[in-house]
Amino acid sequence: MRGKRPRPPRVPEDPSSPKLAYGKALTRLARREMSPAEVRKGLQRDGFEEAAVQGALSRLQEQRYRDDARLGERFARSRLEGRGLGRHRVRQALVQKGLSRGIIESSLRTALGEVSEADAIDRLARRYWRQKAGQPPERRLKGL
Secondary structure (H helix, E strand, C coil), X not given: CXXXXXXXXXXXXXXXXXXXXXXXXXXXXXXXCCCHHHHHHHHHHCCCCHHHHHHHHHHHHHCCCCCHHHHHHHHHHHHHHCCCCCHHHHHHHHHHCCCCHHHHHHHHHHHHHHCCHHHHHHHHHHHHHHHXXXXXXXXXXXXX
C-alpha cells in the first residue's frame, strides 16, 4: 500500500511580507487554535522571514485572535475531561505547545476547578476494565 507523499509547502510570493504571513496565520488558526510557538513554527516552515512572522504574531495578538490563556484553559479541560489525562501529562503537553509557566499553572487551576481529576481517572479505569474483559482480573489489575 502506497502512502501519499507530503506536498511541499508553497513558497510565499514575498517571504518578507507581514501581510501575507498574517493571512497564512489566520488560515491556520481557522482550522484550530494554536499557541504562538505553533504558529511561528508553521510560518517559518512555510518560508516566511522572521520579521514577517513577528509582525503577523503581533497583529494576531492585537486583534485578539491569539489568546494563550484561553488556549491553555480549553486544552487542559479537554485533556482532563475527554482523555482522562492527569495534571502532570496535561502540564507536559502545554509546555510542548510553548505556553508560559504562569499561563500553564492558571489554566490547570481553572480546568481542575471545572473537571474532577478523580472522576476522569475513574472513567479511564472503568473503560480500561471493560476493554480488557477477556483477561483474568489479576492481570487486568496489573495494567491499571
